[in-house]
Amino acid sequence: MKLKELFLAALYPEDVACCVCNKEAVLNSHGVCRACEELIVPAPGFSLSEAVSGASAGIKYNDAAADMVHRFKYFDGRYLGKNLASFMTLPQEWQADVIIPVPLHPERLKERGYNQSLILAGELSGRYGIPVRDDLLKRIRNTLMQSMTSREERRANVKDAFSASKRCRGISIILVDDVITSGSTSEECAKALKAAGADKVYVIAACYAGGQES
């Protein structure tokens, strides 16, 4: 364990509090207590637009998951990235060169202090040995919060919001998002990556909220 990791472990003791209810208990390998285990439901299979060669998510975005994601994103719950990422499994057939997080606009990044998708990407990178590149895809428009918009608005909101580097040419990419709802954000990212010459783009998220939007 590196010094920095030791320091973080002291700040955020793991295996003590359940990542769902926050109570101290005996935890499973995802950091979930027995009482909360049944609240966490695997995400269903789904597919996205033709720019996306494969899509997968860890858990269903229900109330328990939403509470976790909320703390992860808005209440400096960076430590929850490890728990959320533990539900994400890359399908064996996804052969990728790099992992790219869905980027935040620089202004949003400044407000939040961190990109939650980069934290998830880092966890997957450590587990699968695929490098993370957060310099190949940029958000060039500061879009509205997707959670506030309807399906049609979501599409319009993220249209042409991303720009990918020509260094994506010929490489296969795993794009990491925190929550997929309509899929419009990751589809738009995939479109930009493909336009820059990427070979294949796969999408994985911690949670899938499809069919739950208004």
Ligand SMILES: [Zn+2]
């Ligand atoms: Zn619990």
